[in-house]
Amino acid sequence: MADTGHGADAALRIKALESLLVEKQLIDPKALDAVVELYEHKIGPRNGAKVVARAWVDPDYRKRLLADGTAAIAELGFSGVQGEDMIVVENTPEVHNMVVCTLCSCYPWPTLGLPPVWYKAAPYRARSVIDPRGVLAEFGVEVPETVEVRVWDSNAELRYLVLPMRPAGTEGMTEEQLAALVTRDSMIGTGVPMAA
Amino acid sequence: MPAALTPEIVPGLVAGGASTKIAEDIAPKFKHGDKVRARNINPTTHTRLPRYVRGKVGTVVHDHGVFVFNDSNAHGKGTHPQHVYNVRFTAQELWGPDAPSRDTLHIDMFESYIEPA
Structure with a gap:
């Protein structure tokens, strides 16, 4: 190494x-x-949180975000270096997504800022592909066996952002309140949003 | 002589980025649903093909379009533009029968990295 x-x-x-x-x-x-x-x-995970909150409250925006991540993210003013070609992947009751760059440290800067040290470290990069459930458990995320864990290796020039599931009991919350629940790790897939 | 990188141009450079996706009309060799094998090649220079997928069989799930080929471009040996595909591998194909049966891994493969399986 x-x-x-x-x-x-x-x-x-x-x-x-x-x-x-x-x-x-x-x-x-x-x-x-x-x-x-x-x-x-200026550039950090609060940007990504705004994208996620918008997708939670606006079904048309969610559709655009999943169809063309780069363009939908740019609608909120976020674009550029290490986010030129974005793919947004959605967590559902059937699929839990998790992002890694096994070759180095590729990460969606416009929406998440610079990557945390652990994301760039060899143990995360190696273990996320061979034992994603073990890594998730260490982050406190237990994924039931009935749910597919889908790992995205951002090895080439695409950058990935996870759209986490909206927490229960947030029906009455504003977009701004919802954004406050969205953590950096929930957009990497190594966490889930905070409870309401 | 002013420096090449000045504070005035930083915000524009950062917000603009430098996509390596290019609008070249090249026919794709693979399509959604095709079974492909990651080639067992072992370049000693820059590559975006991790060892753990070499020789493994997966399914094309998306064509991202045409991109500059990192492996050659990194060494000044031309852009060799080609399609990049998202390919889905099952955890069991990559890691054997003890891996969880539902789990999968998605990775982006330059066309040069894959062959029909």
């Missing part, structure tokens, strides 16, 4: 790379600050 890079070594490497790129006039350091600002404050 390659060094995934953490701690002081990674920090040094990043500093060295940044210095080189700036010296060669490939980047303006302020451009890096702008990228960091975007991913710290």
